[in-house]
Amino acid sequence: MPSKTELPLFIGLMTGTSVDGIDAVLASIGDDHFSLLGTLSQPIPAPLRDDILALCQPGSNEIDRAGRVNLQLAGHYANTCQTLLTQAGITPDQVRAIGCHGQTIRHRPQPPGFSVQLGCPDSLAVATGIPVVSNFRNKDMALGGQGAPLVPPFHRQLFARPDQRIAVVNIGGMANVTLLDTGQLTGGFDTGPGNVLMDSWIQQHYQQAYDRNGDWAASAQPDSTLLTTLLDDPYFHQPPPKSTGRERFSRDWLNAQLANHSLPDDVIQATLAELTAHSIRDALNNFQPDHVLICGGGAHNRHLLERLQALLNTPVTSTAEHGLHPDWVEAAAFAWLAWARMEGKAGNAPVVTGASREAVLGQITLP
Structure with missing residues (x-):
């Protein structure tokens, strides 16, 4: 691992559609280099x-609630960020920027598209004394893209191999794929629900945050008729580029699909x-x-991995x-995107998002 002074340091922050915690990484990053110096999940x-x-989901008094x-x-x-730096023995002045994805509360990719993430960058920059890069998605959308997924260029840097066709599958609340063909990024898109519906169903019936190891799902046989109903949703038949979120695959969506099916709870899971x-x-x-x-x-869901x-x-x-623990890939990607922004390098991939051109992503907020 290089010394802390060789390359600039960046923090990446991620809270995804599972809304299960804040993942943070501290990384040293260069044109052909990425290494973790610290990680933290809160x-x-x-x-x-x-x-x-x-x-x-739409509701009353949204603006005031969102502001809080x-x-x-x-x-x-x-x-x-402060805890992460303390644990790593790093001071804020040694960090060039924080890449903060924020918490998505709306993602509307169909034109005219927009994406809204919460987590005030001004407050974060002032509290930490570190520049913050945020609002990564909307420039790509202004260029006609989906604004998602944004992690495939980072996947290419870490996981591409010149002699293999590799698919990187991120299973968070939603799932997305990155397609790497003999070293080249050739595509990527959201496939649909990852953990979000399984999490919601077990929370509703057992008040558990998630199905540990997929044990509940593994305890029953799936229903083929219900599976066909679920897979009939038009999103699964839509060609890429495409992206989705809780706006579409919500508990309300699931309840509507279940209306004509009377099945045990474990079979549904x-x-x-x-x-x-x-x-x-x-x-x-x-x-x-x-x-x-x-x-x-989803990398921790043994049953799901067996089925895949x-x-x-x-x-x-x-x-x-292949070099990076599955829990830190997304936070690491936003550290990398912050590096790309500070270096003036393109952060999107039009072959993935459908944007009309490559673009530098993210807005910089100074302390």
């Missing part, structure tokens, strides 16, 4: 998580796991990867076996 307090989830969450999130982001596995398999059918790398929270392995008939392994 829980989001339950009342704040409830407020965030409520804002993900915006400031509260910034405070938690700042505390996370098993079928939701199949929905994630089948939608990922279908997304990769034309690409035919030599190897599939998994990152995100069975459906894909190709090696399925964690990104940990």
